[in-house]
Amino acid sequence: MNVEELVAASVTEWVQDVPVPEMAPASIRAGARRRARRRRALAASALAGLLAVGGAVTATVHGRDGRAVGPSDRTSGRAQPEPGAAGASGALPGGPYTVAFGDRPVSAVIDVPPGYDVVDGSYVYRGTLGEGPSLSLWTVGAVNPRPCQSSDVVDPGSTVHDLAEALAGQALLRPTDPAPVRLDGYDGLYLEQTVPTDLRRRDCPARREAPGSGGAGTNVGPAFFLDSWQTPGGRPDGYFAPGQVHRIWILDVDGLRMVVDATRSGAATDPVRRQLDRMLASLDFVRSR
Amino acid sequence: MRARDEADFEEFVVASTPRLFRAAYAVCGDVALAEDAVQAALTSACLAWRRVRAADNPEAYVRRMVINQLFDWRRRKFWRAERVTASPPEQQVPSHEDGVVTSEVVWQCLGQLPPRQRAVVVLRYYEGLSEQEIAEVLGIRPGTVKSQSSAALAHLRERLGPRESLMGEESR
Numbered sequence: 022m023n024v025e026e027l028v029a030a031s032v033t034e035w036v037q038d039v040p041v042p043e044m045a046p047a048s049i050r051a052g053a054r055r056r057a058r059r060r061r062a063l064a065a066s067a068l069a070g071l072l073a074v075g076g077a078v079t080a081t082v083h084g085r086d087g088r089a090v091g092p093s094d095r096t097s098g099r100a101q102p103e104p105g106a107a108g109a110s111g112a113l114p115g116g117p118y119t120v121a122f123g124d125r126p127v128s129a130v131i132d133v134p135p136g137y138d139v140v141d142g143s144y145v146y147r148g149t150l151g152e153g154p155s156l157s158l159w160t161v162g163a164v165n166p167r168p169c170q171s172s173d174v175v176d177p178g179s180t181v182h183d184l185a186e187a188l189a190g191q192a193l194l195r196p197t198d199p200a201p202v203r204l205d206g207y208d209g210l211y212l213e214q215t216v217p218t219d220l221r222r223r224d225c226p227a228r229r230e231a232p233g234s235g236g237a238g239t240n241v242g243p244a245f246f247l248d249s250w251q252t253p254g255g256r257p258d259g260y261f262a263p264g265q266v267h268r269i270w271i272l273d274v275d276g277l278r279m280v281v282d283a284t285r286s287g288a289a290t291d292p293v294r295r296q297l298d299r300m301l302a303s304l305d306f307v308r309s310r
Numbered sequence: 311m312r313a314r315d316e317a318d319f320e321e322f323v324v325a326s327t328p329r330l331f332r333a334a335y336a337v338c339g340d341v342a343l344a345e346d347a348v349q350a351a352l353t354s355a356c357l358a359w360r361r362v363r364a365a366d367n368p369e370a371y372v373r374r375m376v377i378n379q380l381f382d383w384r385r386r387k388f389w390r391a392e393r394v395t396a397s398p399p400e401q402q403v404p405s406h407e408d409g410v411v412t413s414e415v416v417w418q419c420l421g422q423l424p425p426r427q428r429a430v431v432v433l434r435y436y437e438g439l440s441e442q443e444i445a446e447v448l449g450i451r452p453g454t455v456k457s458q459s460s461a462a463l464a465h466l467r468e469r470l471g472p473r474e475s476l477m478g479e480e481s482r
Binding site for chain 1: 316319320321324327328331332335336341345348349352353354356357358360364378412413414416417420432433434435436439444445449450451463466467470
């Protein structure tokens with residue numbers, strides 16, 4: 022018997038002798054209800070925090086102790102992510118975080134791996150802001166039909182299908198056809214957008230440069246804004262970088278249209294892709310009231 | 311959770327708990343930690359039961375959750391801590407001259423491996439997962455799985471010696 026067979030036989034024999042503890046389904050369900058209540062309480066505290074500062078932004082992220090970990094200055098209408106703060110604020114400890122959508126009665130809980138950071142409340146990312154992997158959650162109120170070429174936005178309509186069609190019409194971003202999907206038990210539509218690898222800044226007259234991006238004419242380096250969509254409050258989406266892949270779920274969460282955007286570079290490694298997939302798998306929408 | 315979902319979940323818990331617990335115990339070697347991880351994973355599964363049930367293999371899905379729980383930040387201190395045992399491994403691992411290896415000895419040798427090496431070995435040879443599947447469960451590269459497995463087997467060969475025979479019950 023070789024060592025591999027020895028391990029298999031020994032472990033099998035050894036674990037068979039260990040009494041299996043009883044796991045009462047009712048007890049587990051009760052534990053789940055308690056956990057859900059804790060999450061709702063966290064979401065409620067997040068909402069209270071937002072209201073206390075004027076509700077100027079769409080979402081915030083709270084840690085396990087209910088402490089806000091997003092940027093604290095939320096009162097001035099400053100809605101742009103702040104690249105200068107990326108990395109400087111330090112990575113979050115891994116663990117579950119609650120994302121609340123302003124006054125919406127739904128929040129989301131995500132298990133964030135160690136090493137990620139958060140900006141603007143609902144944008145969880147790692148590495149260079151706009152270029153590293155990220156998971157962001159949105160409520161979308163307007164769509165730019167011609168990102169890069171124009172900053173004009175239109176009302177995409179109110180349904181999941183309306184928004185999916187609007188995003189699928191953004192030809193520059195090479196969208197896939199929307200396909201039915203289910204995430205966390207909620208139905209919706211899924212599509213992907215890929216930023217062309219040969220997209221040059223000078224090809225985008227309507228871009229907005231991210232601070233410290235290297236300036237116009239640079240063909241590589243940090244991402245820039247394409248203003249693909251906006252929240253109902255007018256906050257534009259995050260960054261787009263050449264080669265970037267945006268996986269987009271548009272979901273009907275108990276009557277509310279939610280957008281989940283998992284973004285990675287085209288050259289993302291397998292562990293990075295798996296981290297994003299694990300965050301997505303952990304995503305849990307919770308009714309907050 | 312609706313009544314039908316509750317019934318499905320209950321059936322799942324009853325049927326899969328023994329296998330999930332044994333897998334967890336084999337990976338960590340600690341009854342309390344294994345129980346804790348299984349309980350936490352089942353609680354998460356309950357919260358996301360529609361998603362779990364829709365998976366190709368719900369038990370494999372939850373087993374992955376169990377393993378993730380074992381390596382979760384809340385339990386990392388367990389892996390770093392010294393564990394008190396009634397019989398230190400040094401006294402139990404026989405010299406090569408003994409000529410036989412019991413399952414208890416193998417178990418103790420597994421306990422001397424670093425946590426991820428032990429997990430790789432158990433998932434590969436007890437659970438029968440492929441290197442790719444192990445990589446996905448542990449969130450590491452397939453190449454790392456291979457190197458961790460090689461290192462673990464080398465350690466076991468060194469500790470167990472050339473006479474890798476299992477004597478079974480009579481040697482206990």
